[in-house]
């Protein structure tokens with residue numbers, strides 16, 4: 287049995303660290319890194335189990351240029367919706383990997399805490415219960431794992447909460463208070479659950495770790511990159527300035543664009559996501575938050 291991680295950013299590196307507690311785990315990324323067990327992509331693709339943490343906006347192209355399916359079992363660790371097409375990750379991956387070979391990771395999990403072995407709970411979502419259980423068994427004891435069949439629900443929750451976290455960051459940056467933050471976060475949860483129901487997602491997924499759990503984490507902490515994007519917008523910085531400062535992925539940005547397109551095409555009411563999109567496009571945060579929070 288062999289396990290390989292693809293993507294040595296914050297999350298790929300943290301998962302490599304965690305999975306290495308009980309197994310010999312290989313890792314690769316676009317640029318070589320001085321990490322133990324760093325190997326070429328070719329070597330990783332020969333592994334039986336793969337964990338892929340290539341960001342949502344880049345993954346379609348990455349798969350097209352690099353991926354070769356040889357029967358591997360794959361755990362997707364990214365969270366986001368492709369902005370250019372509005373496709374969910376499970377749709378993008380389904381062009382390369384059959385349903386019975388793929389699982390999706392969700393739940394509240396800052397990489398910086400995983401890398402310190404702090405207690406964390408994650409959900410492995412897969413149509414095929416056997417592979418969910420196989421991946422769950424690889425995690426060390428400080429990570430409590432749950433399994434679920436609600437792939438689409440977990441995916442939507444994981445992607446959508448990043449957009450709500452941007453809104454929460456703006457709310458905090460504008461110093462609108464705790465009442466406003468709680469209103470925004472709880473309305474955000476309702477909004478993402480309502481959106482999920484259009485795609486057949488289960489309500490319970492939004493009430494558990496993948497939904498409320500990850501939303502509360504990300505929308506209430508400056509440790510979240512998406513929350514920090516919101517703080518930057520509240521300061522009047524442009525998207526480009528914020529991203530340069532951040533130096534890391536903030537999936538909520540691409541996902542806000544994807545949600546706005548999906549909402550327009552399907553006439554869906556997604557008020558918070560639509561305002562986040564508008565602010566990313568230059569609408570005043572004060573005006574947006576007033577539109578969201580007052581009558």
Ligand SMILES: NC(=O)C1=CN([C@@H]2O[C@H](COP(=O)(O)OP(=O)(O)OC[C@H]3O[C@@H](n4cnc5c(N)ncnc54)[C@H](O)[C@@H]3O)[C@@H](O)[C@H]2O)C=CC1
Pocket residue numbers: 293294295296297298315316317339340341342344348363364365366395396397398533534535537
């Ligand atoms: N950092 C965290 O705490 C968590 C992150 N995630 C998700 O994991 C995914 C990755 O995030 P991070 O590792 O934190 O981001 P990061 O910004 O630290 O690293 C991004 C990684 O993606 C790779 N990458 C970027 N563009 C690429 C391309 N065109 N082709 C191939 N590889 C490319 C980079 O080389 C790097 O390894 C995101 O979807 C994020 O939402 C999920 C849970 C926790």
Ligand SMILES: O=C(CO)COP(=O)(O)O
Pocket residue numbers: 365393394395396397448451500503504509510511512513535536537
């Ligand atoms: O998904 C995450 C925690 O579960 C990480 O959130 P950020 O990308 O906003 O840092």
